[in-house]
């Protein structure tokens with residue numbers, strides 16, 4: 001069990017941009033490549049199920065979906 005903080009990543013100096021999709025505050029990825037890379041990292045990191053990359057219905061960027 002690791003004890004690291006899930007909310008703050010000290011390796012990143014900036015806050016990711018976010019966007020409200022329904023009632024979820026989702027991280028914005030500017031490019032499909034960036035989103036796919038983030039999905040791979042997240043699957044590896046959190047041992048979560050496969051993440052889907054999809055284009056935001058409201059703007060020109062991408063989000064990840066865990067369902």
Ligand SMILES: [Zn+2]
Nearest residue numbers: 019056058059
């Ligand atoms: Zn969005």
